[in-house]
Amino acid sequence: MRYAETGYNLEIDLTRRSIERVATDPIDTELYLGGLGTNAKILWDRVPPEVEAFSPDNLLIFAAGLLCGTPAPGCNRTIVSTISPQTRLMAFSMMGGFWAPELKYAGYDKVILRGKSPELVYLWINNDKVEIRNASHLQGKGAVETEELIRQELNEPKAQVAAIGLAGENRVYFASIEQGRSSASRGGIGAVMGDKGVKAIAVRGTRDINMARPIEFMDLCNKVLAYIKVREENPIPGVMPILAGLGSPQEMKVHDEKWHTENFMWGNSRTRRKDFWNEEIEKNWRVTLESSRIRLISCYNCPMKCAATISVPGYPTYMMKCFSKLTYTMAAFSDLDFGLKIAQQATEFGVDAFSTPQVMAFALELYEAGILTDKDFPGMPSDNEGRFFWLLEKIVRREGIGDILANGTYWAAQQIGNGAEEFAHNNIKKHEQLPLKLSMLNPIYFLMYATGEKMNITQIEGQFPQSAFPTLEEREDFVKDWIQVPDEKFKQYLLDWELRGEKSMPFYPTVEMCCDIVDWQERMHYIDDALGTCSGLSSFPLKPPYHIHNYPEFISSGAGIDMDEARLSQAARRYRTLVRAINIRRGMRRADEKPPENHWKKRFPELEKELLDTYYKFKGWNNEGIPSKESLHELGLDYVSEDFQLRRILTDSEDASSEETSALKEKN
Amino acid sequence: MACEVICSAFHATPKYSSNNPARSRIRVIRDPIADIYVPVYAGEYAVAECAGRDKYIIDGKEYDECAFCRASCPSRDVFKEPDSGLPLKCDMCESDPPQEKPLCVQWCLNEALIYEVREEEKENEEKLEELEIGLESLANKYGLHKITDIVTRMSVSKKG
Numbered sequence: 001m002r003y004a005e006t007g008y009n010l011e012i013d014l015t016r017r018s019i020e021r022v023a024t025d026p027i028d029t030e031l032y033l034g035g036l037g038t039n040a041k042i043l044w045d046r047v048p049p050e051v052e053a054f055s056p057d058n059l060l061i062f063a064a065g066l067l068c069g070t071p072a073p074g075c076n077r078t079i080v081s082t083i084s085p086q087t088r089l090m091a092f093s094m095m096g097g098f099w100a101p102e103l104k105y106a107g108y109d110k111v112i113l114r115g116k117s118p119e120l121v122y123l124w125i126n127n128d129k130v131e132i133r134n135a136s137h138l139q140g141k142g143a144v145e146t147e148e149l150i151r152q153e154l155n156e157p158k159a160q161v162a163a164i165g166l167a168g169e170n171r172v173y174f175a176s177i178e179q180g181r182s183s184a185s186r187g188g189i190g191a192v193m194g195d196k197g198v199k200a201i202a203v204r205g206t207r208d209i210n211m212a213r214p215i216e217f218m219d220l221c222n223k224v225l226a227y228i229k230v231r232e233e234n235p236i237p238g239v240m241p242i243l244a245g246l247g248s249p250q251e252m253k254v255h256d257e258k259w260h261t262e263n264f265m266w267g268n269s270r271t272r273r274k275d276f277w278n279e280e281i282e283k284n285w286r287v288t289l290e291s292s293r294i295r296l297i298s299c300y301n302c303p304m305k306c307a308a309t310i311s312v313p314g315y316p317t318y319m320m321k322c323f324s325k326l327t328y329t330m331a332a333f334s335d336l337d338f339g340l341k342i343a344q345q346a347t348e349f350g351v352d353a354f355s356t357p358q359v360m361a362f363a364l365e366l367y368e369a370g371i372l373t374d375k376d377f378p379g380m381p382s383d384n385e386g387r388f389f390w391l392l393e394k395i396v397r398r399e400g401i402g403d404i405l406a407n408g409t410y411w412a413a414q415q416i417g418n419g420a421e422e423f424a425h426n427n428i429k430k431h432e433q434l435p436l437k438l439s440m441l442n443p444i445y446f447l448m449y450a451t452g453e454k455m456n457i458t459q460i461e462g463q464f465p466q467s468a469f470p471t472l473e474e475r476e477d478f479v480k481d482w483i484q485v486p487d488e489k490f491k492q493y494l495l496d497w498e499l500r501g502e503k504s505m506p507f508y509p510t511v512e513m514c515c516d517i518v519d520w521q522e523r524m525h526y527i528d529d530a531l532g533t534c535s536g537l538s539s540f541p542l543k544p545p546y547h548i549h550n551y552p553e554f555i556s557s558g559a560g561i562d563m564d565e566a567r568l569s570q571a572a573r574r575y576r577t578l579v580r581a582i583n584i585r586r587g588m589r590r591a592d593e594k595p596p597e598n599h600w601k602k603r604f605p606e607l608e609k610e611l612l613d614t615y616y617k618f619k620g621w622n623n624e625g626i627p628s629k630e631s632l633h634e635l636g637l638d639y640v641s642e643d644f645q646l647r648r649i650l651t652d653s654e655d656a657s658s659e660e661t662s663a664l665k666e667k668n
Numbered sequence: 669m670a671c672e673v674i675c676s677a678f679h680a681t682p683k684y685s686s687n688n689p690a691r692s693r694i695r696v697i698r699d700p701i702a703d704i705y706v707p708v709y710a711g712e713y714a715v716a717e718c719a720g721r722d723k724y725i726i727d728g729k730e731y732d733e734c735a736f737c738r739a740s741c742p743s744r745d746v747f748k749e750p751d752s753g754l755p756l757k758c759d760m761c762e763s764d765p766p767q768e769k770p771l772c773v774q775w776c777l778n779e780a781l782i783y784e785v786r787e788e789e790k791e792n793e794e795k796l797e798e799l800e801i802g803l804e805s806l807a808n809k810y811g812l813h814k815i816t817d818i819v820t821r822m823s824v825s826k827k828g
Contacts, residue, residue, distance in 0.1 A: 069687070070687070071673050071674060071677050071684075071687055073670070105688060105689065105690070144701075148701070157699075180700065181700065205690075206688065206689075206690035206745075206750035207688060207690075207750075208680075208686040208687070208688040208691075209686060209687055209688065210685060210686045211684060211685055211686065211687075214677075214680075214682065214683065214684035214685045215683070215684060217684065218677070218684045225775070225777060228777065229777065294703050295700075295703060297700055298778070300669065301669065301670045301673050302670070303670070303776075303777035303778055305778065309700050309701065309703060316701075317701045317703075318701075319700060319701075
């Protein structure tokens with residue numbers, strides 16, 4: 001009997017219209033846990049580096065995390081994995097909501113799509129009954145609309161539906177997959193789903209999910225719930241409001257946006273407005289949010305209520321969470337009312353709320369600079385907000401300039417030429433980043449930006465405070481109940497960290513300390529993404545209920561696998577390295593691993609080099625960022641080093657083959 | 669939803685060894701776009717479906733014809749074991765062993781479910797009501813005047 005997991009994947013070939021239920025190997029669960037971990041294994045095994053994103057041989061995998069569908073609070077995440085059309089590397093995007101538990105209750109751990117359907121279809125998964133159904137009547141419909149239409153068509157009000165909108169159908173490189181209040185947004189996974197001709201996947205399940213050691217597991221769950229209560233009653237002092245509590249940043253609840261609006265960049269990640277927030281704006285935005293927000297809502301089996309149903313007069317009701325509240329507003333130098341309105345359209349079209357606003361602002365910057373002219377924008381209104389609505393319509397339909405912009409700022413800039421590359425200034429590995437340009441280099445963040453395979457800072461940061469506490473008192477107060485640290489040394493790192501002077505950035509935390517801190521933060525995210533836990537209760541906030549000390553017990557008592565901290569860390573390291581291996585094999589090297597040039601005003605090239613050198617060694621990678629034969633062997637990944645040697649990515653000598661690197665760079 | 673998970677887990681045999689919202693004695697009608705969130709817990713077993721059902725509109729929100737019904741009924745799947753079809757009934761977690769509060773109430777941290785113990789009415793007062801109802805009905809039928817006459821005659825004859 002399998003515990004926590006179902007032990008079955010659904011393999012669907014859209015070209016041949018075949019559906020198979022395939023039993024999985026429990027050894028893979030022990031080695032790679034599930035979710036992102038086992039997704040990486042499948043992509044490594046079955047998608048060679050020659051396969052492009054829009055090839056029928058690319059796989060689109062929807063995974064339910066290992067603990068989804070168990071009573072563990074907040075374990076409800078779907079992990080979508082594929083090859084990204086934008087970065088040409090592995091993309092993995094997560095969404096919460098209700099879909100993953102439903103898939104588990106239907107009896108499957110994953111849905112693996114290969115091939116392409118020539119007609120638009122949707123999948124209906126209902127316990128043992130799995131069908132590929134005609135979706136031509138759903139073509140062009142909004143993602144949220146489609147969910148309701150499918151539920152009605154199937155007469156299954158309890159079915160959970162993940163769908164793409166027009167953007168996914170048109171293979172926009174930043175198209176998302178929407179499901180109720182949740183969205184798997186980044187990396188262009190929506191484009192791959194559209195490319196494969198799948199409009200939606202509907203699931204309904206009524207089967208049991210088993211626990212190995214039930215009483216122990218429930219005890220752990222109850223402790224998590226009790227901790228959540230305590231932690232919510234005691235927000236962390238001395239940090240900005242959205243970092244003080246648990247959950248995804250409570251953007252739907254919090255009115256005070258001083259920190260975001262004055263520290264993040266407006267426009268195409270261009271302008272900082274240090275004195276923006278004032279009483280009048282606070283009042284206006286408060287009124288807007290309170291009048292548009294109907295209710296705060298949670299995901300499956302989670303009490304945090306991070307999202308809200310939003311109803312702006314004249315627009316259909318939709319659901320929103322987190323930073324999408326501000327990304328459109330700030331890209332357009334507009335107000336919250338505009339942001340909420342355009343976000344409704346964006347949600348129905350199914351686009352990523354980080355990339356899209358920047359792409360639109362980028363287009364307008366090029367227009368202002370004369371690189372794009374009137375003839376590129378036929379019929380575009382002259383008012384600011386109108387322009388953004390117009391651009392959104394063009395992009396999701398790939399019409400005119402929209403067809404170029406739909407590939408993201410990096411590729412659009414290449415295609416437009418004429419100096420446009422200068423304006424695509426906020427990318428890492430061709431992928432748009434958070435609109436943030438600060439002044440002093442943060443060594444911890446440097447490493448996370450450079451080496452994070454998710455290419456999104458919010459999915460690697462979290463456990464260590466973002467800046468030092470001003471007084472020793474505050475620091476001592478923080479560390480006294482900091483049970484989450486893997487080792488006491490982290491407390492000392494924080495206690496000695498100061499805002500100014502010798503023990504401040506960029507030279508403190510020291511290079512070695514940064515390696516420890518980044519490794520810890522990244523590891524927690526990777527564990528979350530295998531187990532299906534929402535990072536809002538784990539890797540993202542400070543002092544979360546899930547951490548390295550109780551996770552092994554959850555896995556043991558839930559899945560029945562022998563697990564302790566060391567084994568868990570090793571497993572996380574294993575599939576993290578596998579993700580890197582996939583990207584290395586696709587041509588990624590050290591030269592790609594850098595934050596945007598202007599990300600901080602004050603850069604320290606020598607320190608940055610030392611950081612990357614030391615971190616690579618710390619991780620067991622060579623100076624090109626390629627995992628070494630020895631470190632691969634230690635993780636049981638000999639099959640990776642064999643493959644690398646066949647491809648001459650690793651040779652028997654220490655250094656990477658340099659001819660290989662330049663050849664692959666040319667290909668990109 | 670958390671309540672459905674914990675209810676089905678608590679009632680599994682062995683306890684907590686599995687969970688399955690389809691086996692839960694409490695179900696939540698959830699439609700976020702329509703802003704509908706209604707918990708309903710399993711009640712009686714119905715041998716046959718109701719005839720002549722209709723939709724409800726309350727406070728501008730439209731609810732399905734069977735939405736609030738607690739019955740385990742042949743017309744629908746809810747409040748039944750998904751495999752055997754056997755009916756489910758909520759016992760407020762009062763048996764096997766009795767819990768301080770039903771598990772669903774404990775697990776809903778948003779306090780959407782409230783468990784209250786209410787005082788029962790005293791028996792004497794009930795009997796009085798019965799008496800009043802009886803007398804009132806006799807008075808309506810025969811007239812209060814006649815009742816008074818009979819009562820007076822009865823008390824006189826008893827004394828004698």
